[in-house]
Amino acid sequence: MKSALECGYILCQSCNKLLLAIDREKPEHSLSCPRCRAEVHTRKPHSMGRTWAYSIAATILFIPANTFPVLNTIMLGQGEPSTIMSGVLQLMHEGMYGIALLIFIASIAVPLIKLLGIFYLLLSIHFRWKTSPLQRTFAFRLIEFIGRWSMLDIFVISILVAVVQFERLASVSAGFGATAFGAVVVLTMLAANSFDPRLIWDKMKVVES
Amino acid sequence: MSVSGKKLGACHECDLLFHYEPIEVGTTACCPQCGYILYRNKTRSLNRTLAWTIAGLILFIPANLYPIIQLKVLGLEHDATLFTGVASLAREGHPAIALLTFAASIAAPFLKLIILTVTLLGVRKPAERQARGLPGLFRCYQKLNTWGMLEVYMLSLLIAFTKLGDLADVIAGIGLYSFAGLMLVSVFCSVTLDEHEVWDRMETA
Numbered sequence: 001m002k003s004a005l006e007c008g009y010i011l012c013q014s015c016n017k018l019l020l021a022i023d024r025e026k027p028e029h030s031l032s033c034p035r036c037r038a039e040v041h042t043r044k045p046h047s048m049g050r051t052w053a054y055s056i057a058a059t060i061l062f063i064p065a066n067t068f069p070v071l072n073t074i075m076l077g078q079g080e081p082s083t084i085m086s087g088v089l090q091l092m093h094e095g096m097y098g099i100a101l102l103i104f105i106a107s108i109a110v111p112l113i114k115l116l117g118i119f120y121l122l123l124s125i126h127f128r129w130k131t132s133p134l135q136r137t138f139a140f141r142l143i144e145f146i147g148r149w150s151m152l153d154i155f156v157i158s159i160l161v162a163v164v165q166f167e168r169l170a171s172v173s174a175g176f177g178a179t180a181f182g183a184v185v186v187l188t189m190l191a192a193n194s195f196d197p198r199l200i201w202d203k204m205k206v207v208e209s
Numbered sequence: 210m211s212v213s214g215k216k217l218g219a220c221h222e223c224d225l226l227f228h229y230e231p232i233e234v235g236t237t238a239c240c241p242q243c244g245y246i247l248y249r250n251k252t253r254s255l256n257r258t259l260a261w262t263i264a265g266l267i268l269f270i271p272a273n274l275y276p277i278i279q280l281k282v283l284g285l286e287h288d289a290t291l292f293t294g295v296a297s298l299a300r301e302g303h304p305a306i307a308l309l310t311f312a313a314s315i316a317a318p319f320l321k322l323i324i325l326t327v328t329l330l331g332v333r334k335p336a337e338r339q340a341r342g343l344p345g346l347f348r349c350y351q352k353l354n355t356w357g358m359l360e361v362y363m364l365s366l367l368i369a370f371t372k373l374g375d376l377a378d379v380i381a382g383i384g385l386y387s388f389a390g391l392m393l394v395s396v397f398c399s400v401t402l403d404e405h406e407v408w409d410r411m412e413t414a
Contacts (some may be wrong), residue, residue, distance in 0.1 A: 155365030
């Protein structure tokens with residue numbers, strides 16, 4: 001089983017047209033697809049570096065996202081800021097275990113699993129670990145699929161902010177933590193987007209030969 | 210690009226070279242190396258998707274104009290449309306999350322529907338007479354796919370309803386039902402759409 005790159009072909013990532021690599025001396029030579037006019041590369045340019053940068057930035061922002069309040073609830077004049085975790089605990093206290101679990105998974109577990117997963121994939125390529133490439137590809141697909149669901153809490157906040165506006169009786173506003181958290185979600189999505197899963201298979205071939 | 214008469218392709222996720230083989234309607238061709246879905250045979254994909262995008266564009270209007278959620282506390286009433294959340298976040302000094310919410314729940318889903326409708330109408334003509342910007346437009350659709358998050362927003366709405374249900378009377382508005390419909394329609398769009406067929410129709414001989 002041979003890869004397109006080994007046989008001198010380049011796949012257009014946007015329209016799936018297979019092109020002949022004309023300039024084989026310089027594989028990074030930019031080429032544009034005759035069908036969809038997208039720029040074509042043998043592999044996503046600077047995939048590893050960009051993925052590292054996005055995921056490190058996301059890891060750093062994950063700290064303020066969890067320590068700063070995401071939501072300020074003011075009830076009868078009394079303010080009560082809550083972070084993501086204290087919001088989850090509050091929900092459990094009120095007996096809403098289902099929602100508490102959902103928010104915990106979407107806002108804390110998913111971003112953590114995503115970041116750990118991306119770092120694992122990056123390191124496995126850097127150090128040419130011999131773990132199954134099929135398993136790593138599945139890990140990548142999982143990371144790509146679950147990413148968007150982290151937005152859950154941000155949307156809940158934006159709905160609450162819209163509806164709970166009763167002046168002194170009760171009102172809700174967003175905190176700085178929400179912006180940091182939104183940035184974490186966007187950065188992890190960009191990280192997954194810039195990662196090229198074909199690198200997992202490329203490095204395997206180098207090890208074999 | 211053909212060797213021995215069969216069209217060649219490569220897997221999107223592991224770069225394995227393969228030959229396109231005709232497959233039965235409703236079946237899927239998977240990559241033998243990594244399991245990625247290489248292509249599917251969908252019946253009348255383009256017309257069916259066009260029907261869904263038009264339905265989506267119609268549903269988009271009530272989903273945005275009518276209130277999604279109404280709250281009653283001690284005789285006070287407050288209702289919110291999709292855009293209210295975006296506006297209050299922006300007003301309170303959180304432009305970044307306001308923009309993110311706007312993009313994921315309103316802008317990206319709308320642009321996806323409109324671009325898909327234009328593309329599907331455009332590729333009905335033979336490739337030589339199609340508008341020149343069509344391939345670029347369809348590439349925008351593919352890029353927007355990541356950022357439209359109607360289904361996530363829908364789950365957030367359900368969570369907000371349950372959370373608020375404890376404190377006050379919550380009433381679902383016409384907007385909510387239209388929004389739920391819009392979400393389903395956008396899922397159907399991506400299920401029926403065969404991107405390979407769209408690109409093939411843009412291919413000049």
